[in-house]
Amino acid sequence: MSGLVMPSGWFVGCGNMGGAMVAGWVKAGVDLSALTAISPSGRDIPGVAVSTDLPDGEPEWVWLGHKPYQVEEVAAKVAPRIGAHTVILSILAGVECASLRRLFPEARAIVRLMPNLPVSDGEGVTGLYSDDADPALRDEISAIVGKLGFAPWGEHEADLTAISTVAGSGPAYVARFIAAMARQAEALGLPAEIAQRLALETVAGTGVMARASGEAMGPLATRVASPGGSTEAGLKVLDGDAGMDDLVARTVEAARRRTEEMAAAARD
CATH class of the missing domain: 1.10.3730.10 (ProC C-terminal domain-like)
Structure with a gap:
């Protein structure tokens, strides 16, 4: 085991890319016992608990991995459960921090990530960006995401476009x-x-x-x-x-x- 523990929370829409991230964390020995994947179909996702609906309680971290066009619909269900201690981590292509902040106004911080599929083997590239995450949170996120491969922080949000169009695609x-x-x-x-x-x-x-x-x-x-x-x-x-x-x-x-x-x- 790596000794790293994923903060309690949800992975909303854990499809191909979300599943690849989970697979990478499992291989790296990250403790995912506090993470629940939200999948309407209830399909099995090895290494993580699965629920067809949002669990009770206020999550520490919420990963958004659904289709980008579903963001308004998903936010309507998730936002009422987000408190001042919840971090939103989005892998939604093209959905900017300002849009996410509008949808999740109470969140502690908004973080965007652009991973690619080799994260499943710890050989991926994941671009990171936030305009409101403090240094301690950035370090915590880097430790978790760094288990999936190279994880650079962009200085500007536009850097994520460069990372996703090269490494993501x-x-x-x-x-x-x-x-x-x-x-x-x-x-x-x-x-x-x-x-x-x-x-x-x-x-x-x-x-x-x-x-x-x-x-x-x-x-x-x-x-x-x-x-x-x-x-x-x-x-x-x-x-x-x-x-x-x-x-x-x-x-x-x-x-x-x-x-x-x-x-x-x-x-x-």
């Missing part, structure tokens, strides 16, 4: 890249199973190597590519016009734009 983009690599391995004659494993292990191994060494990506790529060799020939395609930088820029911009659209909808 990033696993989906990396998955697409791995699938594309695997398809090309198949096209070169490898069986599908080997092609998939080849692409996956190449990406995973590169990440592990880079993290362990601290080496920047530019020098790492150069170290792999011999002058005039096959890798360099491939890099010229990725580095050319409409290559990797352009594709990633357009991808991230589309995600950023959609995040701002959701934020605008939550303000209305």
Whole structure:
């Protein structure tokens, strides 16, 4: 066990991302005995008690993990149970602190988090932001969320958009890249199973190597590519016009734009 104990409270709408966070805490040995997941379906969520309705009492921490468009409906039920000692921790994409403060005016503090799915294995990235959490609370939250991986605090709320459009959405983009690599391995004659494993292990191994060494990506790529060799020939395609930088820029911009659209909808 890690010795960390989750404050008493609720995880309202513990779906894919909420379930990934719970799984990560369980693997890290965090004591979740005081946490209740609120799931209307009553589905089992390993590692945490589940209720179909709000339990009695005033919670210390309330995690919001439902769909962003449900925030008004959920707040109408939850807000009357929120007191001056309750912290709201939201993983709702695009729902800003000001909107949450309007919905939960009595809360001690409002904290936004933008996790990604690898939190389930303690290998995630979770962006954090609050404009009213005191240093002691920030430290407490960092200790809990830090068990899920890298958990930086943003200086500005807009930093969460940058984190979510890169790290939050990033696993989906990396998955697409791995699938594309695997398809090309198949096209070169490898069986599908080997092609998939080849692409996956190449990406995973590169990440592990880079993290362990601290080496920047530019020098790492150069170290792999011999002058005039096959890798360099491939890099010229990725580095050319409409290559990797352009594709990633357009991808991230589309995600950023959609995040701002959701934020605008939550303000209305």
